[in-house]
Amino acid sequence: SQQGEEDPQALSIQEGENATMNCSYKTSINNLQWYRQNSGRGLVHLILIRSNEREKHSGRLRVTLDTSKKSSSLLITASRAADTASYFCATPQGAQKLVFGQGTRLTINP
């Protein structure tokens, strides 16, 4: 079963604009991770935020985590055509597995 739910399911914006996608989860977590997937291929790890962190930056990425609301957001600033991909949030359940949401399909229009 899916742990997280991403919102929106699909997002289309113009190049240069900012893109924000949200993730909600159900159980308490150790950390939350965001991944990108291009064209149905392998996932690429973007950023990991721990449960005691509220915000984390990596280049043009900014991730926030609100454990009281069981939600996280991923902001991509100054979007580029190469950012077109599906984005997934994932939470570890125990030490064995990551549980993924259904993803947000992001399209950057030139």
Added chain:
Amino acid sequence: DAGVTQSPTHLIKTRGQHVTLRCSPISGHKSVSWYQQVLGQGPQFIFQYYEKEERGRGNFPDRFSARQFPNYSSELNVNALLLGDSALYLCASSFAAAYNEQFFGPGTRLTVL
């Protein structure tokens, strides 16, 4: 350093057949996990192996099995294929546990006809 590698890239099988998918983790990584991703969905956990032992199993039937070899590479086997097994099968490796960053391979696209 090479990333996670998977073979084959694509595979077409018919219902009832058996399939073996292979994965080589990043050098030094001892944990390998397998995920199934149906089109339009997020990846679903199938198995995790660590130090050649099964450490976790997802909600998949017994037709799915896996193993890890002494060099930490892994195989995923699926017997009696069903149409619903058509999916992208992803392998991920990490140094230890799932709550660390996972490194994914490019996946094997399995089509069952």
